[in-house]
Amino acid sequence: MPSIAEDREITKAAKADPDAQPLTANQLKAMVPLRTLRGRPKSENPKQLVSVRYSQEVLAYFRSTGEGWQARMDSVLKEYVTKQSRRAQK
Template sequence: MSKLKLRPGTILPSDEEDAKIRKAAKSDPDTMLLEDENIKLFPYSQLKTLRRKGRPVTDCPKVSVNIRYSPEVVDAFRATGSGWQTRMNAALKDWLKQHKPEDVKIP
């Protein structure tokens, strides 16, 4: 066996126990041992990229900001249910198609 960093109190199987475990694993049709030829066909780099965790990467990621809205605006969008923030973003994008932010008069 190779040298492994183990937690204190870890008990490794003896060579005899390990041989029994491996023999039982080989007889199980659902088990693929690391020395199996099928696994040797895949380079580790390919195995690693088969499934990425998390959300898919997007071409134009959204920017996280901390912003304050009036309660009426937030309540109106929240009342629409799940996805209200996405709808708010869509409403602002739609507004930008016909208006310029610098043209807004602040009272």
């Protein structure tokens, strides 16, 4: 740890550097903890984690379509649900 005199010298040198000016009170107030900026924004409709067993043929097909295959499976299932819901309403 620097002594009080060394700390004063460090602070004086930092204040003299135009590229390293101390933050203003408004800048400090506007700061947001890094933790809140990490990751994806929270979804309004989060998906639920479940364990499901699919046939090898179904998995092989969707995996062969490349990255995002799980999202494509979800889209296909959503489309099926929509069609079935329409049938049920008739």
